[in-house]
Amino acid sequence: MSVAFPYTIGVKLQSDPDVIPAMRKFISEALQVSGFSAKFAFRTEIIVDAVCNNAIIYGNESNADSEVEVSCKVHEDRVEVVVKDRGGSVENIERLKEAVNCSKPEGPLADDSEPAGMGLEIVKLLSETIELDVDENNLTSIRVVRKREDTA
Amino acid sequence: METQIQLTCEDVPGKADARIVRFIGDLDATNVDFTTEKIFGYFDEGLVKIIADFKQLRYVNSTGLGVLLHFNKSAKEKAGxxxxxxxxxxxxxxxxxxxxxxxxxxxxxxxxxxxxxx
Known part of the structure; x- marks a missing residue:
């Protein structure tokens, strides 16, 4: 099957973490159908999962009435994932800015005393770039770019 | 929505305090509570030596990785x-x-x- 690049998968999700698995798997399958490796698809699935969970839990503070917008633009040599949410509290936005803007972790992320909080750190390790945009209404958008390994 | 993981358990011959737990599916934020409840349930029964068989575990996200570290630490604290x-x-x-x-x-x-x- 030939695929015309670029194409975009766009979806609006209810702010319920239970809807994430089906969406992340759909993106993963689409990437494999488009000729990306299973490893690339798996790692993109982890990125989509982490950014969406962050948006639902912190950005929309798990308010099921609000939505998260997910866009995955698939190019021949890269994927751009954009996730938009309502931003959440001022504290959350500051936490997010700090998490996105600090440099990529160099040492091990994991230790045996901290069972949570690795999501965005893993995204940084798996991606080329991660950018945060917060508009005047505190609507938040995270854009992650991951390049295909064999063309990187 | 239904959890996307199944855990099945079997004895380890000659090891009364051990169990093999087979993870089937995806381990993520939607089912870490279910998984934690199961594993800590085994710990509470004195089954502190767990062998987690991931042969049919397709996917783990950051939340899942966190709970694996948590299980590891908790088991060791219980001499398991x-x-x-x-x-x-x-x-x-x-x-x-x-x-x-x-x-x-x-x-x-x-x-x-x-x-x-x-």
């Missing part, structure tokens, strides 16, 4: 262990990327993990 076997390549690489291969007790084969039980 949480050994992982049959990791697929993708899951192993994520564990490697976060630097947790030295923190978790990972074996290639189930027989090796069983033999390492004390």
């Amino acid at each position: 262990c949480f050994k992982i076997v049959n990791l697929n390549e993708n899951v192993y690489e994520i564990i490697e990327i976060i630097g947790a291969t030295s923190l978790l007790d990972i074996y290639d084969e189930l027989d090796e993990a069983v033999a390492a039980l004390v």
Whole structure:
């Protein structure tokens, strides 16, 4: 099957973490159908999962009435994932800015005393770039770019 | 929505305080509470030596990785262990990327993990 690049998968999700698995798997399958490796698809699935969970839990503070917008633009040599949410509290936005803007972790992320909080750190390790945009209404958008390994 | 993971359990011959727990599906934020309840349920029953067979575990996200570290630490605190076997390549690489291969007790084969039980 030939695929015309670029194409975009766009979806609006209810702010319920239970809807994430089906969406992340759909993106993963689409990437494999488009000729990306299973490893690339798996790692993109982890990125989509982490950014969406962050948006639902912190950005929309798990308010099921609000939505998260997910866009995955698939190019021949890269994927751009954009996730938009309502931003959440001022504290959350500051936490997010700090998490996105600090440099990529160099040492091990994991230790045996901290069972949570690795999501965005893993995204940084798996991606080329991660950018945060917060508009005047505190609507938040995270854009992650991951390049295909064999063309990187 | 239904959880996307199944856990099945079987005895380890000659090891009354050990169980093999097979993880089937995806381990993520939607089912870490279910998984934690199950594993800590085994700990509470005195089954503090767990061999987690990941042969049919397709996917683990950051939340899932966090609970695996938590199980490992909790088992050790109870004088037990949480050994992982049959990791697929993708899951192993994520564990490697976060630097947790030295923190978790990972074996290639189930027989090796069983033999390492004390």
